[in-house]
Amino acid sequence: MSRVPDAALDVAARNPDALGAGRWEGVCRIHDLTPDRGVAALVDGVPVAVFLLSGGELLAIDDLDPFSGASVLSRGIVGDVAGEPTVASPVYKQRFLLRTGRCIEDPSVSVVTWPVRVRGGRVEVAVP
Amino acid sequence: MAPTIVVVGHGMVGHRFLEEAVARGLHETHRIVVLAEERRAAYDRVHLSSFFDGASTEDLALSPDEWFLDHGIELALGEPATELLVHERTIVTAAGRRIPYDACVLASGSSAFVPPIDGHDAAGCFVYRTLDDLEAIRAWASGASAGVVVGGGLLGLEAANAVRLLGLRTSVVEMAPRLMAVQLDDGGGRALRGHVDALGIEVHTGVAVAGVATTPDGRVAGLRLGGGEDAAERTLPAELVVFAAGIRPRDQLARVADLPVGERGGVVIDDRCATAAPGVYAIGEVACHSGRVYGLVAPGQVMAEVVADQIAGGGLTFAGADLSTRLKLLGVEVASVGNPHAEGHEIVVSDPLVGTWKRAVLDDEHRLVGAVLVGDAAPFGHLVSALRTGTAVTDALAMLSPPPVGGAAGPMADEASVCSCHNVCAGTIRGAVDDGHEEVPAVKACTKAGTGCGSCVPILQELIDEQLAASGRAVVRHLCPHFAMSRAELFDVVSVTGIRTFRELVERHGTGRGCEICKPAVASMFASLASGYILDGEQASLQDTNDHFLANLQRDGTYSVIPRIPGGEITPEKLIVIGEVARDFDLYTKITGGQRIDLLGARVDDLPAIWARLVAAGFESGHAYGKALRTVKSCVGTVWCRYGVQDSVQLAVDLELRYRGLRSPHKLKMAVSGCARECAEAQGKDVGVIATERGWNLYVGGNGGMRPAHAQLLAEDLDTETLVRSIDRYLMWYIRTADRLERTATWQRKLPGGIDQVRRVVMDDALGIGADLEADMARHVESYECEWTATLNDAERLSRFRSIVNDPEGAPLPTRVEIRGQRVPE
Numbered sequence: 001m002s003r004v005p006d007a008a009l010d011v012a013a014r015n016p017d018a019l020g021a022g023r024w025e026g027v028c029r030i031h032d033l034t035p036d037r038g039v040a041a042l043v044d045g046v047p048v049a050v051f052l053l054s055g056g057e058l059l060a061i062d063d064l065d066p067f068s069g070a071s072v073l074s075r076g077i078v079g080d081v082a083g084e085p086t087v088a089s090p091v092y093k094q095r096f097l098l099r100t101g102r103c104i105e106d107p108s109v110s111v112v113t114w115p116v117r118v119r120g121g122r123v124e125v126a127v128p
Numbered sequence: 129m130a131p132t133i134v135v136v137g138h139g140m141v142g143h144r145f146l147e148e149a150v151a152r153g154l155h156e157t158h159r160i161v162v163l164a165e166e167r168r169a170a171y172d173r174v175h176l177s178s179f180f181d182g183a184s185t186e187d188l189a190l191s192p193d194e195w196f197l198d199h200g201i202e203l204a205l206g207e208p209a210t211e212l213l214v215h216e217r218t219i220v221t222a223a224g225r226r227i228p229y230d231a232c233v234l235a236s237g238s239s240a241f242v243p244p245i246d247g248h249d250a251a252g253c254f255v256y257r258t259l260d261d262l263e264a265i266r267a268w269a270s271g272a273s274a275g276v277v278v279g280g281g282l283l284g285l286e287a288a289n290a291v292r293l294l295g296l297r298t299s300v301v302e303m304a305p306r307l308m309a310v311q312l313d314d315g316g317g318r319a320l321r322g323h324v325d326a327l328g329i330e331v332h333t334g335v336a337v338a339g340v341a342t343t344p345d346g347r348v349a350g351l352r353l354g355g356g357e358d359a360a361e362r363t364l365p366a367e368l369v370v371f372a373a374g375i376r377p378r379d380q381l382a383r384v385a386d387l388p389v390g391e392r393g394g395v396v397i398d399d400r401c402a403t404a405a406p407g408v409y410a411i412g413e414v415a416c417h418s419g420r421v422y423g424l425v426a427p428g429q430v431m432a433e434v435v436a437d438q439i440a441g442g443g444l445t446f447a448g449a450d451l452s453t454r455l456k457l458l459g460v461e462v463a464s465v466g467n468p469h470a471e472g473h474e475i476v477v478s479d480p481l482v483g484t485w486k487r488a489v490l491d492d493e494h495r496l497v498g499a500v501l502v503g504d505a506a507p508f509g510h511l512v513s514a515l516r517t518g519t520a521v522t523d524a525l526a527m528l529s530p531p532p533v534g535g536a537a538g539p540m541a542d543e544a545s546v547c548s549c550h551n552v553c554a555g556t557i558r559g560a561v562d563d564g565h566e567e568v569p570a571v572k573a574c575t576k577a578g579t580g581c582g583s584c585v586p587i588l589q590e591l592i593d594e595q596l597a598a599s600g601r602a603v604v605r606h607l608c609p610h611f612a613m614s615r616a617e618l619f620d621v622v623s624v625t626g627i628r629t630f631r632e633l634v635e636r637h638g639t640g641r642g643c644e645i646c647k648p649a650v651a652s653m654f655a656s657l658a659s660g661y662i663l664d665g666e667q668a669s670l671q672d673t674n675d676h677f678l679a680n681l682q683r684d685g686t687y688s689v690i691p692r693i694p695g696g697e698i699t700p701e702k703l704i705v706i707g708e709v710a711r712d713f714d715l716y717t718k719i720t721g722g723q724r725i726d727l728l729g730a731r732v733d734d735l736p737a738i739w740a741r742l743v744a745a746g747f748e749s750g751h752a753y754g755k756a757l758r759t760v761k762s763c764v765g766t767v768w769c770r771y772g773v774q775d776s777v778q779l780a781v782d783l784e785l786r787y788r789g790l791r792s793p794h795k796l797k798m799a800v801s802g803c804a805r806e807c808a809e810a811q812g813k814d815v816g817v818i819a820t821e822r823g824w825n826l827y828v829g830g831n832g833g834m835r836p837a838h839a840q841l842l843a844e845d846l847d848t849e850t851l852v853r854s855i856d857r858y859l860m861w862y863i864r865t866a867d868r869l870e871r872t873a874t875w876q877r878k879l880p881g882g883i884d885q886v887r888r889v890v891m892d893d894a895l896g897i898g899a900d901l902e903a904d905m906a907r908h909v910e911s912y913e914c915e916w917t918a919t920l921n922d923a924e925r926l927s928r929f930r931s932i933v934n935d936p937e938g939a940p941l942p943t944r945v946e947i948r949g950q951r952v953p954e
């Protein structure tokens with residue numbers, strides 16, 4: 001879910017830096033998502049992996065898998081490590097914490113997380 | 129200055145001494161210098177032969193280089209000791225260094241004995257002792273077509289197998305009337321010979337060696353035989369000769385220093401492993417204790433511990449070792465217990481058809497005095513236990529054929545040897561389990577058991593399980609952190625409760641939201657049990673990406689497409705379609721190792737269009753992406769081949785159509801050969817069928833891959849109906865009980881009772897589950913549908929095949945370069 005308050009949206013749209021998150025870009029309908037599975041969306045030309053967890057939480061990270069260089073994290077299996085949601089890269093199986101982007105197998109590696117929210121049935125990702 | 133310990137020789141035993149010394153803190157109180165003749169630090173000589181199976185020198189190393197630095201041990205590689213000056217307590221080295229010692233440990237091992245025959249030093253003659261020897265053999269073998277090994281003992285047979293693996297025609301020449309004359313009796317020798325013959329190694333026993341025949345330029349041309357049982361002289365042509373006819377202790381330093389040596393060599397030591405010279409000890413194959421030199425590693429390891437303890441002021445002594453050994457030679461289990469040549473009351477269990485020979489000898493009080501096991505060493509632990517405790521044996525037959533689990537032979541005594549490489553007994557393993565080491569790796573680490581030849585690992589597992597059960601702790605091999613049970617147990621839960629959603633399963637029987645381990649495993653169980661479309665509803669989120677897109681992920685994020693080509697048989701029309709599809713979608717094509725065609729480099733977005741074309745031409749999913757049946761390889765059989773005795777293609781096609789889509793713990797591969805020439809390589813498959821004049825021979829549990837395993841013969845001359853029924857049962861039983869990602873070979877190896885148990889359950893229906901297993905399979909066969917056809921017929925399912933949710937064009941193809949006329953990832 002978005003961590004950006006609604007009232008601030010106009011400000012955010014005019015001044016992308018004001019909240020650390022800029023313009024919101026709609027990427028798909030919420031119904032396009034399967035619980036506990038991801039999709040890849042292009043946001044400002046960058047592939048982003050968007051996940052809908054079975055509890056309803058929406059999370060987004062880079063789609064690019066830093067280990068293989070392929071754009072595939074959206075196609076990984078969603079799971080949890082001690083309750084924290086993760087996705088496992090389908091290529092070499094490293095797991096990434098969906099809330100922080102940190103890689104569990106190699107904590108020196110992490111991927112970027114993206115603010116994401118639902119508005120009127122549409123999934124929106126914040127463009128930095 | 130700190131007192132100095134000089135170790136002469138850095139072999140297996142010398143290294144063990146260092147470890148024991150470090151364990152006692154001697155490296156902190158002493159300067160430790162190791163003089164090593166070889167230019168490599170100590171390595172695992174027992175597993176030397178694995179070098180020819182692909183093990184690297186690093187794999188064989190006993191400790192990383194840092195270990196010596198970390199413990200301040202000075203390791204002088206390539207600097208042998210040349211003189212032992214006992215009065216000056218000084219060692220002189222080949223580099224001219226003089227090192228005064230407080231304690232000197234001779235651990236120089238032994239060297240291969242080369243008989244002083246004509247031509248013994250010709251180019252092409254080798255011994256089999258060091259990594260350098262093996263490298264030299266390998267280099268020479270590349271220009272040779274045949275090799276002869278002199279010596280039919282343990283070493284000779286290992287050397288013969290190595291020569292065979294190098295692709296040479298191989299023979300073994302042994303003076304004694306049988307193989308492994310020291311450890312085996314006649315029956316055991318005969319059984320072992322059957323196995324060696326089957327490998328295509330030519331064996332000549334009871335033959336004396338007259339000399340090495342050479343070419344004019346001094347290279348080996350053959351081995352001249354003569355005398356013995358067949359008195360006529362003849363020559364075995366060969367370009368390579370390996371001498372493995374015994375070992376001689378390397379006791380030269382001690383001899384020159386006038387220390388007593390044994391009748392057949394070896395520095396004489398007492399129970400403290402001390403020699404006659406003050407401060408000088410000898411351990412391992414260079415030592416002679418009570419008139420005996422041990423050619424095995426285990427007694428040497430004990431000596432190493434004794435000396436470390438003595439130097440540290442302890443009172444440990446060496447009381448001699450029992451020569452009971454258990455080995456795996458050329459894939460054959462061989463063991464001898466106590467005195468294998470003892471006379472007394474004999475009990476023999478032998479099956480010449482499978483090549484087992486098990487013989488125990490009891491004295492008049494019915495105490496075990498010796499035993500020989502070939503082809504099945506399972507009774508080893510109980511026999512050693514009976515030997516050491518000296519109790520009267522009541523049921524010798526049961527002891528030689530212990531039932532698979534628990535049963536009549538009873539639990540092993542605490543003092544029974546489990547690991548003969550490291551002298552670890554059952555009690556020690558039980559103790560480790562009680563101390564909280566509940567899994568094999570942990571028990572290995574703390575007891576060293578299982579870290580030698582590895583043949584005792586299955587017993588370790590059994591003992592751990594037994595001990596956990598005995599102490600009331602559950603024996604669970606958890607699938608993953610989300611399910612505290614094994615795959616087999618979870619399979620039972622799924623099958624009994626009828627639960628068919630992951631969410632319900634994890635809520636009621638697990639914790640959390642699952643993970644990349646349990647989700648696909650559970651999806652596979654649902655599929656094995658219900659055979660519905662694997663991507664419907666919640667199942668979609670369980671599958672890994674390959675199953676999700678019904679294609680195999682490649683390293684650049686694109687996918688491969690492998691249509692099913694049953695039995696490897698394909699019409700020209702279908703071949704043309706494959707060619708056209710590949711051309712139109714710019715796919716790289718390659719013939720796979722499984723007799724079909726792989727189209728690589730497809731974008732997710734193109735998969736439906738590609739498959740639409742393939743399905744229209746009559747192709748189906750090949751399930752190359754699934755843990756499922758892959759291919760049933762075939763040879764041409766009676767239809768074309770002049771040797772074929774059955775229609776192998778027809779059977780392969782029938783089997784492939786029957787089991788296609790069957791989900792299992794790991795992938796399944798099968799093959800059918802039309803005659804014993806075995807062109808389809810059926811004995812390397814999970815299920816292999818070989819035609820006979822009267823029907824089919826069924827082999828199970830074969831595996832290529834990382835640890836190749838030959839399939840084992842389950843039944844002979846079956847008619848087609850019985851064959852199919854047996855395969856149904858075998859596969860379903862495996863699916864029910866195997867661990868996740870466990871191929872049939874591993875499952876079968878770990879199964880108590882192994883292939884015999886498989887035979888009892890599958891062929892004799894000993895568990896009475898045959899009908900259930902067949903019914904499970906019938907359900908699968910009936911409900912099979914091609915996953916790709918089902919996908920193409922359903923708009924909702926098709927909508928998943930989008931690489932980018934907000935761009936109908938999809939992700940562009942990653943950069944490609946051209947090689948050999950096709951386009952591939954950069």
Ligand code: SRM
Pocket residue numbers: 680681682688689690718719720721722723724725726752758759795797812813830831832833834835871
């Ligand atoms: C395509 C193919 C190589 C080829 O170009 O010939 C291939 C390709 C792969 N093999 Fe294989 N194997 C292929 C034949 C084999 C064979 C030969 C055979 O089947 O006769 C073997 C040895 C036989 C055996 O399995 O017992 C083989 C033993 C393996 C193994 C080791 C399995 C083991 O038990 O140790 C793996 C790894 C695994 O499955 O865990 C593997 C894994 C793979 C994977 C799935 C690796 C991966 O995750 O990317 C490859 C992907 C296939 C793809 O299309 O993307 N492949 N692989 C062959 C496909 C055959 C087919 O038509 O389906």
Ligand SMILES: Cc1cc2nc3c(=O)[nH]c(=O)nc-3n(C[C@H](O)[C@H](O)[C@H](O)COP(=O)(O)OP(=O)(O)OC[C@H]3O[C@@H](n4cnc5c(N)ncnc54)[C@H](O)[C@@H]3O)c2cc1C
Pocket residue numbers: 136137138139140141142143163164165166173174175176177207208209210235236237238256257258283286378381411412413414422423424425426428455549581
């Ligand atoms: C192919 C093969 C398979 C085997 N399989 C088994 C098995 O299955 N089970 C089993 O129990 N045993 C097996 N053995 C025997 C086992 O390897 C030996 O018992 C064990 O290695 C003996 O250890 P060691 O340290 O006494 O001698 P070694 O391992 O021979 O080490 C002695 C070292 O000392 C060096 N050296 C010699 N003289 C000097 C000197 N003057 N100065 C410095 N260094 C010197 C040598 O170069 C050598 O590196 C096998 C042996 C071989 C070759």
Ligand code: SF4
Pocket residue numbers: 763764765766769770771772773776801802803804805806807808
């Ligand atoms: S296995 Fe026998 S029948 Fe089949 S192709 Fe080879 S030789 Fe011919």
Ligand code: FES
Pocket residue numbers: 546547548549550577578579580581582583584585
């Ligand atoms: S018997 Fe060789 S490792 Fe245990």
